[in-house]
Amino acid sequence: MPALSQNARWLAIYLPRLATDRLKRSGRAPGDDRPLAIYAKQANAYQLTGVDKRASELGLHLAMSLADARAIQPKLEAVEAEPEEDARALDAIAAWCERFTPIVVIDPPEGLFLDITGCAHLFGGEDALRDMIVARLYAQGFGARAAVAPSPGAAWAFARYVRKPNADLEALAALPVEALRLDPQAAALLRRLGMKTIGQLKDAPRSAFTARAGERAMLRLDQAYGRAREALTPRRPPPPVFALRRFLEPIFTTDAILHVMQDLCADVVEKLDIRGAGARRLALVLFGVDGRDRVISVGVSRPEREVKALIRLFREKLNVVAENIDAEFGIEAARLDVVHLAPIAEAARELVVSEEGCATPEQISGIADILSVRLGAKRVLRPQVHELHAPERASGWRSALSETKDAQALKPPADGVQRRPIRLFSPAQPIEALATVPDGPPIRFRWRRVLREVARAEGPERIGGDWTEGDATRDYYRIEDREGRRYWLYREGLYGEADTPRWYVHGLFA
Amino acid sequence: MSPRPALPHLVSGSTLETGFAAQAGRMAKAALHEIGPAGPGAEAAAMGFALALTASWNPPAIFWAGEEAAFSEEGAPYPVGLAQYGIDLSRLIVIRAKKREETLWAAEQGLAAPGAVVLCALGARGKALDLKASRRLLLFAERNRSRCLLLQPEAGPSAAWTRWRIASAESDGIDHELGAPAFRAELARSRAGPSGQTFLLDWNAHARALAERALAGDLSAATRDGSFEAVRARAGR
Numbered sequence: 001m002p003a004l005s006q007n008a009r010w011l012a013i014y015l016p017r018l019a020t021d022r023l024k025r026s027g028r029a030p031g032d033d034r035p036l037a038i039y040a041k042q043a044n045a046y047q048l049t050g051v052d053k054r055a056s057e058l059g060l061h062l063a064m065s066l067a068d069a070r071a072i073q074p075k076l077e078a079v080e081a082e083p084e085e086d087a088r089a090l091d092a093i094a095a096w097c098e099r100f101t102p103i104v105v106i107d108p109p110e111g112l113f114l115d116i117t118g119c120a121h122l123f124g125g126e127d128a129l130r131d132m133i134v135a136r137l138y139a140q141g142f143g144a145r146a147a148v149a150p151s152p153g154a155a156w157a158f159a160r161y162v163r164k165p166n167a168d169l170e171a172l173a174a175l176p177v178e179a180l181r182l183d184p185q186a187a188a189l190l191r192r193l194g195m196k197t198i199g200q201l202k203d204a205p206r207s208a209f210t211a212r213a214g215e216r217a218m219l220r221l222d223q224a225y226g227r228a229r230e231a232l233t234p235r236r237p238p239p240p241v242f243a244l245r246r247f248l249e250p251i252f253t254t255d256a257i258l259h260v261m262q263d264l265c266a267d268v269v270e271k272l273d274i275r276g277a278g279a280r281r282l283a284l285v286l287f288g289v290d291g292r293d294r295v296i297s298v299g300v301s302r303p304e305r306e307v308k309a310l311i312r313l314f315r316e317k318l319n320v321v322a323e324n325i326d327a328e329f330g331i332e333a334a335r336l337d338v339v340h341l342a343p344i345a346e347a348a349r350e351l352v353v354s355e356e357g358c359a360t361p362e363q364i365s366g367i368a369d370i371l372s373v374r375l376g377a378k379r380v381l382r383p384q385v386h387e388l389h390a391p392e393r394a395s396g397w398r399s400a401l402s403e404t405k406d407a408q409a410l411k412p413p414a415d416g417v418q419r420r421p422i423r424l425f426s427p428a429q430p431i432e433a434l435a436t437v438p439d440g441p442p443i444r445f446r447w448r449r450v451l452r453e454v455a456r457a458e459g460p461e462r463i464g465g466d467w468t469e470g471d472a473t474r475d476y477y478r479i480e481d482r483e484g485r486r487y488w489l490y491r492e493g494l495y496g497e498a499d500t501p502r503w504y505v506h507g508l509f510a
Numbered sequence: 511m512s513p514r515p516a517l518p519h520l521v522s523g524s525t526l527e528t529g530f531a532a533q534a535g536r537m538a539k540a541a542l543h544e545i546g547p548a549g550p551g552a553e554a555a556a557m558g559f560a561l562a563l564t565a566s567w568n569p570p571a572i573f574w575a576g577e578e579a580a581f582s583e584e585g586a587p588y589p590v591g592l593a594q595y596g597i598d599l600s601r602l603i604v605i606r607a608k609k610r611e612e613t614l615w616a617a618e619q620g621l622a623a624p625g626a627v628v629l630c631a632l633g634a635r636g637k638a639l640d641l642k643a644s645r646r647l648l649l650f651a652e653r654n655r656s657r658c659l660l661l662q663p664e665a666g667p668s669a670a671w672t673r674w675r676i677a678s679a680e681s682d683g684i685d686h687e688l689g690a691p692a693f694r695a696e697l698a699r700s701r702a703g704p705s706g707q708t709f710l711l712d713w714n715a716h717a718r719a720l721a722e723r724a725l726a727g728d729l730s731a732a733t734r735d736g737s738f739e740a741v742r743a744r745a746g747r
Contacts, residue, residue, distance in 0.1 A: 357655050359623035364571045367619050368603055375616065379606045383589035383599045395589035400603055410593030412715035416690050418594050422561065423554060423585030450551065456686045480688050484678030485551055508585055510558020510595065510678075510691040510713070 008226075009120065011130060012155035013112040014145045015093070015137075019050035022089040023079060025141040030077045039066045040081035049081050053143070083109070092291075093142065094235045099287035099333040100129065102242050105152070105232040111159075113152045113232060120148075122244055140291075152232060153224035156181055157198075172224055173199030180220040190217060198224070239283070239337035241275070243267030250289050250330025254322045257286065257334065261314055264336035265307040272341065278303025281340035284314060289329035296321060298373055299401040301365040303342040309366055316374045368400035377401050385410060389463060391476075391506065392426060419461075419478075421488040421507030428504035433489070438501070441477045442489065447505050452487075456480040460491075478509065486510070530695075530709040530722045536702045537672060538567060541651030542644065544660045544670040548677035548696065553584045553663065556676040558595075559693050560629055560659045562713045562720050565596035567657070569627040572597065573620030575605040577613050579633030595691075596715035610636055614643060621650035621658055631661040638666025645669040665698075673699040679710055682723060690714060692723070 015021070019038045023029040029036050035058050038050030046066035055076065060069050069076055086109060094104045094112055100123065103115035116129065123129040130146045137144040147158030147167065157179035158167045172179070175198050177190045195201045201221060222228035243264045251257060261284070272278060280303055284296040298313045318325075325331075372380040381397035388394050413419070433442035441457035459477035474490040481487070486509035492502045537543055543563075547556045564572055574587060581587075593599050603620075607613040610632065617630040630647065632639065639662060647658045648669045665673060675696040683689030691713040697705045710723040 358570045358625040359656075360570075364601075364603075364623050364626070367571075367573075367623055371603075371605055371616055371619055375605065375607060375612060379608075380616075381604045381606070383587075383592070383602055383604070385589055385593070385599065391590075397589075397604065410590070410599060412594050412596045412718075414716060416714060416716050418591065418688075418691060418715070420591035420594055421585070421588055422558060422591045422595050424588035424591070425585045448551075456681055456683070456688055458686070458688055478688050480681055483551070484680045484692065484694075485554065486678065486688060486691075507588055507591065508554035509591070509688075510554055510561065510693075 007117065008115070008150055009117045009126065009148055010150070010152045010155040011114040011116045011126075011133070011146055011148045012107075012152065012159040013093075013097070013114065013133065013137075014156075014159040015090070015110045015112075015142055016145070017050065017052055017143045018089060018110040019081065019086050020052035020055075021142045022086060024052070029079070034075050034077045035060060035073055036077045036079070037066075037069060038081045039069075039078050040083075048078075086110075091235070093137070095293070096291055097133070098236070098285070098293070099246070099335070100133065101244070102236070102335060102337060103234045103238045104236075105234050107156070111156065113155065115234075115238075116148070119244060122246055151224055151226040152230055153181065153220060154226070157224060169225060173197065173202060177201055177217075180217060180224060182217055182220060186217055239339050240341055241268055241271045241277075241279075241338040242335055243271070244333065244335045246333040247331070250327075250332050252327050252330050254318045254325075257284075257318060257331065258311065258315055260334050261311050261336070262307070264334060265310045268336050268338055269305055269307050269310070272305045272338065275341070276343055277341040278305040278344045279310070279338045279340075280304075280342050281338075282310070282313075283337045283339050285335045285337065286325065286327070286331045287333040287335070288327060289332050294325055294327075297339075298369075299377060300369050301372075301401045302362070303344045304366075304369075305344060309369075312366075313369055313373050316370050320374055365400070372399065372401050391420070391424070391463065394420075418509055421486075421509045424507040425505060428490070428506040431489070431503050431505055433491075433503035435491075435501075439475070441479065442503065445489070445503065447487075452481040452483075452485070454479050455482045455484075463490075476506070530711060530720065533672070533697060533700070533703065533707075533709075534563070534566070534720065536700070537563065538657075539702075541656070542648040542658045542660060542668075542670045544644075544662070544665065544668050544673040546662060546665055546673070546675055548675040548694070552677045553661075555678040555693055556661055556674075557584070557629075557631070558691055558713070559674065559676045559695060559711075560661055561592070561595055561597060562691070562693075562711075563659065564627045564629065565598075565715070565718045566720060567627060568598070568718065569625050569657070570601065571620070571623050571626040572602045572629070573605060573617070573623075573626060574602065574629045574631065575607060575613050575616040575620060576629075576631035577610060577633040577636075578606055578608055579635055580631045581606055583634060594715060595713075596718045614639075614647070617647060617658060618650045621647065621656045622654055623656060624654050626654075626656045628656065628658045629661060630658055632663075634663045638662055638664045639668065641667040641669060670699075671701045672697060672705075679723075682712055693720075 020036050035055035036052040037048050037055050037060055039046045040049045048062055048064045048069055051060045058073055094106050097104045097114055101114050101116050101119045105113040107113055120126040120129050126148045130148055134144050134146050145159050147155050149155035149158055154169055154172055157175050161175045161179045177195055178187045223230045245260055245263055280300055282298050286294045296317055298317050368380055377399040380400045382400050384396045384398050431445045431447040433445035435442045442454055444453050457477050457479050460475035463474050472493040474492055476490040479487045479489050487505050488507035490504055490506055545556050545560045547553045587604055589599055605616040607616055617628045620626055620628040651658045675698050677694045679692035679694040681689040693711045695711055696708040699705050711720045712723055713720055
């Protein structure tokens, strides 16, 4: 048997009346005390797929035909099933549950699994957490039952088949085989074989039995007892590292959030420390009392693992988004996720010894991070140089947050000649130019309504256009006017190709 | 090249020195300097001068915080050309701010890095920086021993230590070649020493040094085509 995590804790939620509860919440169900049932066409007949508490008390039950139900209860309000709406409601509940743990698994049609390993103490223990979830769901109009167990399978069984809230794995033995999440045929087969309880199945000789009852029942058995791993896919990929806090009273202000951030960051940093990693991307999820969550993301240009630095980043971001958080009813829980982490090379960190009074690379990227957080990553840029001929594509900019390597060390040319301008216009600006020789440099040109007399000209430097972009060939000139101002001009198209050559200012030299 | 040591000018009497090297030495210490174009169309020269000073100081980081309007009017920084100019691209961070407040805020953040140079470039639209805002930049720079070069088209009341008016100067190249970048730099104001001189400077990108051109060349060039007068006239003096 594969060794499973010994201290895993799973909370299963069962919403037996999801469809009718949803309908009542949406206001589309009758307000009076008439019984409510949901029906769907199954095997060429209309069958009940959901009954509310009242209908259930009046003797209606699932899988009963609609005709029979109507016969028993003429006043029955019957609504056709909307499985997609039910799935949406279940997803919304799952999203709401993420305030208790980031690992929430949807178990359709009416169940959820929450991995609460290491989370329960934040809510006063497992019992308090389970009771709170059930009570809060009830307050929102959803009848729910919940149970905690070391495996999802056991929690599933307890939530559906056990009345008392505290159960351990031994309690499984007394439960019917249906509690193993089997399809009806498999369960019926087991019953025909005399296996009515999980305990009987567990004690049966495995080898002979497996062939007849199928692998699946045995797998479910092992999963329930935590002897076999069960691969569950969370609603959202869980962050590798996270920290969670729930507040006794809802909080409203940025200051209060920042106060909580101290704790959250400290938790996260401790976990990062153990992994020898730093955060590259973080998300602060604020869970509103209104059921909505707000996500505030922050990127860092190099792995960060300092509480102070992290708080500073979030302070900047919160200052920007504070107006938009709109915590009208307050925030009741907060989770800090490290969405993306990267190892921190400890040795390299210590070796960086800067000149006295000189900013370290860490300090500088820290500043770049703060700038990016406040102004947006597209506005804080580092240069990039590409091996491309076309001037517009020979270099570019990348976010100061991106991991790409720094621009390679380009040195000034030994002859000191400035072949490329320090500023570039994109797109190039058209000018009127007059050239004495048709394929020579202009002798004067008008740009921005000012006539400029050319004193010196160097060129042409022919730069072929990009075939794929449909660019024309360009002849570039470096020009100095009578006042010493220097321009990078080009004539578009080869001489003779166009009737009137077009001229542009593409950049300015110092 | 490490930043030049601050000149103890009150002790050594170096205030009497009026050469560009002495002025630049004082600039290396003080924290906020204003660099403006001597006239319309000289913005590229002013930026070139600021970049030359920056490159000569070889700072650990260069923050170029500009208003978006300034980037579109005067052209965006061009990495290939900047590298040829002597700027260490691995230390350059460009901030394209939407508004003036963002530009100033970004400049202040950049100044928090000890030894860094912040180019704070304001667009033609909008008034010149007021005394309070420029004082803030000075304080940030002094506190962290970083430097701010404030570029704005119009001069305002300013806490800057020096104010420079920059125009392009005619090439020193032979025949029709464009030589090294050249500036006519007027020290319009200085809190640390004498002011009022004009320097004719050539930028050696390879050596990362601004060198004063021989005075004779200055005078002859200025008297020959009258460009010197034209520059002064545009500067409004």
